[in-house]
Amino acid sequence: MPVKELVTKNRSYRRFYQDHAISTAQLRDLVDLARLSATGANLQALKYVLAATPEKNSIIFEHLAWAGYLKDWVGPVEGERPSGYIVMLLDRKIAKSCACDHGIAAQSMLLGAVEAGLGGCIFANIKRDQLAAALNLDEHYEILLVLALGKPKEDVRIVPLGEDGSIRYYRDDAGVHYVPKRALDDIIID
Numbered sequence: 001m002p003v004k005e006l007v008t009k010n011r012s013y014r015r016f017y018q019d020h021a022i023s024t025a026q027l028r029d030l031v032d033l034a035r036l037s038a039t040g041a042n043l044q045a046l047k048y049v050l051a052a053t054p055e056k057n058s059i060i061f062e063h064l065a066w067a068g069y070l071k072d073w074v075g076p077v078e079g080e081r082p083s084g085y086i087v088m089l090l091d092r093k094i095a096k097s098c099a100c101d102h103g104i105a106a107q108s109m110l111l112g113a114v115e116a117g118l119g120g121c122i123f124a125n126i127k128r129d130q131l132a133a134a135l136n137l138d139e140h141y142e143i144l145l146v147l148a149l150g151k152p153k154e155d156v157r158i159v160p161l162g163e164d165g166s167i168r169y170y171r172d173d174a175g176v177h178y179v180p181k182r183a184l185d186d187i188i189i190d
Contacts, residue, residue: 011158016149026118046090088147110122123147159180160181
């Protein structure tokens, strides 16, 4: 699949076929893509917690905030929840910050997920302290992001910004999820 097609298909999916299992081996393959990605000063300070069981998935699910622009939606219902998660951590014994490494790693993993027929969503709105306690993480690990993964159950479409200029994503009555994007000529300055 060409890179532009991978990027275009890599949307923030929030509803999944929960019964479509993701194996730990598949999650490991995605983390391997992150491992091979660029990292500042080659410090490789990112670590990962993998979840592919209903029990562990449930623990992670309850510590995430879903779709801030969809005010009347608290997240996917049972049956539409992710079937796997990758919790991305900074190992503060290696580095005090990770600059943009976590963004690079997350994009690499999500592109790999799309290539494998899956989709995902990056979460930064996380109840970090509670999740760290629930996962029994050592104090030197800082939760950076959570990737929710599964086989997408929703249609997510890119559309041009409307005349009002709003960048807020939205859903229609049929549940189609629309993501407004600025035009290329609007973001290139010179």
